[in-house]
Amino acid sequence: MSDRLRRFADVLVGYSGGVQPGDLTVVQGTVNVEPLLNELVAAVLRAGGQPSVRCEPELDGLLLGEGSDEQIEWLTPGELQDIEQADVWIVVEAPTNTKALTSVDPEREARVQRARQRIRERYLERALAGELRWVLTGYPTNGAAQDAEMSLAEYENFLYDAALLDDGDPVERWGRFAGELQRVVELLATKEELRFVAEGTDLTIAVGGDRRWVGADGHENFPDGEVFTAPLDDSAEGEISFTFPAVFSGRQVDDVRLRFREGEVVEATASRGEQFLQEMLGLDDGARRVGELAFGLNDAVRVFTRNILFDEKIGGTMHLALGSAYPECGGVNRSALHWDMICDLRSSSEVYADGELVYRNGRFLSL
């Protein structure tokens, strides 16, 4: 366990964060991830960086329950300094109880999100200018294991497998994996239109023009493993059935089926949570369009765990997100929503690119 944790920290620091001598590296997490924070501090020191720890109790429930509007909107001097001064920022997100905020008034939650926009925008600015590298990762907790319907020991194995830790030198292994993802990006970059065919799914969508595919290879999320793009906004036609539950903001919707015409959702059904689905689709104009289209390519992630950090990377799946698109892909769709929904393609499925079969039962044929 502790050896794996040390290797996990070394990859996060040496590969994901790319910590160089002298880099001021903020290591952030709630108190329940203290063992990983300790390992991250040691790894940053070994890499020659300067660690700066940001650790606090899990206070969101208390703050949202007892704080005034002014208090819940307040940003601490600590986080405001971190975002300005860090060269590398490693965030460990692992709640002890993933449902602790279920009964919080969504209006108050939205107020917090709006206040935090300032931090997100500053991050994007500094990241774009090459001043800040940011990594989001997880940590095995009983809360996460419970969501995944596993024991804690099983969940630890799941997480460290997904992080490719048990396969030689993990930094070298991630370098190789990044190369594999790049080959998928290169293949897809030559295509104009994709057609997904599976049970309950026949969806055509355009990915050419000014849009770019990007390989997610463990630098902003860890673990990682997908290639994603922003499809052309008016192009989605047909229907898609999502095999995994669609989870957003802690709410779960089962058996989502969407029908698209000229890029827009024209029909949406679900066996459970359909009303929530309709509410989200009605959030704004952009919420009915596809902001992201992606292939999950991490074969070490095999099972659904209700944590999008892992689920969207399951090898042999595709996902699309309703709502906002990524500018780095050339996407323009704007929305307050970005809801990833995942479709398992590992059996009885095919993907055609410009009419040619390129992917069957979870695998690209030519790679």
Place this chain on the structure above:
Amino acid sequence: MTDPRVARLGELVVNYSLGLRPGKVLRIDAPPVAEPLAVEIYRAALAAGAHPYVDFQLERLPELLLAEASEEQLDFVSPIAKAELELVDAIVTIWSETNTRALTHADPERHQRLLASTQELAKRRWQRMSSGELGWLGVLFPTEAHAQDAQMSLPEYERFVFRACHVEEPGDAVEHWQQVREDLGARAEGLAAARELHIVGPGTDLKLGVEGRRWQAADGRYNMPDGEVYTSPLETVTEGEISFAFPALFHGREVADIRLRFEGGAVVGAEASRGREYLDALLAMDDGARRLGEVAFGLNYEIERFTQNTLFDEKIGGTMHVALGSAFQDLGGLNESGLHWDLVCDLREDGEVYVDGELVWRAGRFLEAVASAGV
């Protein structure tokens, strides 16, 4: 789930010690093991309309730095920490450890270097505190490690700590400490005119000069628990002998049964049954280390036991303590030293203290109550 005593301590810290106002920024510095108290202080600060946040320091950080850091990394002072210090209105430091001896075998030179790197921030903090821009309070959260040092079980030690802070029982702790503030303030005022203290007890017959020095009441605004009145004695006047029944700790090392003999304000004879060499080394640290920087009455009668922690020991009701080394400049003290070592003298059995020849204290109590009574 919440221990009501911890909740009461959180409210006491916020509403009495810090007197936190709406809109003020409070940083709560603590190790993770002190989470229950950190959360209760946070909750009380929210209720007071302030902006609190918790800054947990990883307890293993010093150990990790000592093991892994280069000299450059040891010397580093984070620009984040510097900037943050300018942006807070108050800091609570919660002292709490899971192992009070974890650094016993650390390389002394590297440890010294690490401590030196914290001086810049500590200095700036004192500057902001003494100019009144920054409020500060130190408080302890009980753990097994502290209980072990005190030779108690954790439940016993918790009762000991919470009683010392007057939050063991329900009731208005703020009111209690306001009374303490009044009483100790009056006591300090009463001592202001004193010229000479004469302390007599088992193995003790010591005269100190305090003329012209200011007495200060320690009434829970900077430490919790609290309860003493203290000053810095004249540097060249102390004459006679003093014996310390409680073992004295300095940086985790113990010296037992210390006896000191003073002439012209300086230690001229020192004995101990254990740790004599360490005692000699400390006395030889610099010129000021042989002279007294502090003399004080311990007046918290809800602390009755010695627990090897100065925060509590020096406040035991019925004791006096003197400190070898640096004096308090704001009280008129002049002695300078790298040392400030509090030594506690138990006067509860048959001690006597005379002020300018008049008996004022016997067996651990002032004979005359202050106007408001209580201590």
